[in-house]
Amino acid sequence: MAEVTLLTTRGLCRDFDGLRAVDDVDFTLETGEIHAIIGPNGAGKSTFVSLLSGRLRPTAGRVIFDGRDVTRLPAHARVRLGIAYTFQITNIYTSMSVAENIALAAQSRLSPGLFGRGGVGPRITEATQAAARAVGLTERLNARAGDLAYGHQRLLEIAMGLALSPRLLILDEPTQGLSDAEIAGVTEVVRQLASRATILLIEHNMDVVMALARRITVLDRGAILAQGTPEEIVADPAVQAAYLGDGA
Template identity: 70%
Template sequence: MAEVILLKTRGLKRHFGGLKAVDGVDFTLRKGEIRAIIGPNGAGKSTFVSLLSGRIPPSEGTVEFDGQDVTALPAHRRVRLGIAYTFQITNIYPSMSVLENVAVAAQSRLRPSFLRKGASETEIEDAARAALAAVGLDDRLDEVAGVLAYGHQRLLEVAMGLALEPKLLILDEPTQGLSDSEIANFIEVVKRVAQSSTVLLIEHNMHVVMSLADRITVLERGRLLAEGSPAEIMNDKAVQAAYLGEPA
């Protein structure tokens, strides 16, 4: 079966004054894979995925998603096309319940316009419950989101992304601040998510990267340094010098 390209960039750049945060990246992501983006601090990883999601515009270059040029589209339009992006820090509604948080996301998908009839409240709640079950939070539906443990808040944010039923789920440092047991659970969550969505994650924890990634992209100083399987990246001399070989 032929591979399907879900997302690609050509000559993608983002400059902030004299800083070349992303400097001419050509990138291709296949449908159905789990791809990790790694690199030292300041490599341009978060800027790169912000360009993919539409949170910031490029200085040059193009972004194509699911066969459509989305370079000029803002973030909310890309969400409609199937790109969901979770942030480095939790982005939840702290005063609302767990179920209500995810229902907001589900409603934005199932009722995209106030001008036409959409899904019923029951359908929205069912979609929210399904997303919460996928991340293991279906026993915390009525809890206030803001009082959840940090690890559970991160899972809640993933559930909100899943409620959008994305073709592509982008996770920006999702295990930051999690305990070892929470990280182990998160790995299993992502494996389940990947059964229905393509996953792109920025991650510093190499155990997580090696446990999940089909392929790894390495950025350094805004440029693509290397790409390959986990084994290929671990044995790449340039990667070892730039990143993996850095002292802890």
Template identity: 65%
Template sequence: MTLLEARGLTRHFGGLKAVDGVDFTLAEGEIHALIGPNGAGKTTFVSLLCGRIPVQSGSIRFDGADITRMPAHRRVRRGIAYTFQITQVFANLTVFDNVALAVQRRGGHLAEETQAALSRVGLAERAGQIAGTLSYGHQRVLEIAMGLALQPRLLILDEPTQGLANAEIETFKDLVRQIVPETTVLLIEHNMDVVMDLAQRITVLNFGEVLATGTPEAIRANPAVQAAYLGG
């Protein structure tokens, strides 16, 4: 089943064609990676999907409904959660309170659902710790817990392994595998080992356009992708 579908999605900034007529389909329950060179339009594209940046032309459908002009907060309520490229935790609050804010935003059962989200990502024992004192890796995991607390149908992760040690990356991969197929994951990632290990399908953006979409094997073997990004 198709969960999200974008058609002809466009966003220009002056003469820069950040996203230029992109067609994109996301299947429910999959891990789908979005890759491409720096400046390819990846973060702009997902910002269009989640409503942080308005669409200039084209359409977005989520779970069968047109959300093209829907504001970001309403997309969250419909089930789209987006974690940022740079950690966005509240450093002066406890781990528990960071997640509780996300639960409260959705109107859920505060203590029960907060604890469940923390347990899901392995942070239950750190619930009382001040978030700013966590290691960088644990802060990234906390950010995922905040996203999961919204109980999203779609979780968009923007460079989640940036700055993580190898052991932390393995923990992250295990976590992502655990949350599908209940939650669909769209992953923006430069670490190609992570992409090839996790993703069922990959879309490659280049100069704001889709260069290729396919399985990891097909993307790895694609000459155009090798020339533009993989360097092989």
């Protein structure tokens, strides 16, 4: 089956006070894949995905999603088109329940500003339950989010992304700070989610990257150093020198 391009960037750049954090990046993401972005600290990974999600505006270049130029669209408009971005630092409402957190995300998609009106309430409930089920949080829907173990908080964040019914789900360091057992659980959840959405994964844990990614892009100093299959990336001398060889 021929690959279908979901997202591309052309000449994408972002400057901060004269420092170029993302440097002329041409990138392609195919529908249905798990694509990992790796690189040393400060390589521009989070800045790059913030440009994709609309949290930041590029200094130059274009972002094309499903054939549409979304370069100037803000984040909330991109969410409506199907781009969801879960943050590197857990972004949940700790005083609210798991269900309430997920429902807020579902509301923003199904009925922004009109929670529960016009017969939308049952649809929000259905979306909340489906997202919780997908990440294994059904038994914790009534729990206070702030009382969850850190690993379950990361799963809640993923569930909130899923409640947006994304075509593209961007996961920024989903296993950061987790135990080995928690990492295994999150890895399996992400693998299962690939049947529902295209996954763009920013991750330092190379065991997780190798277990999940079909293709990998390596960023270094804001530019693409290499792109390819996991096997090609591991064997690339430039990647070894810049990243893999330093024990990261």
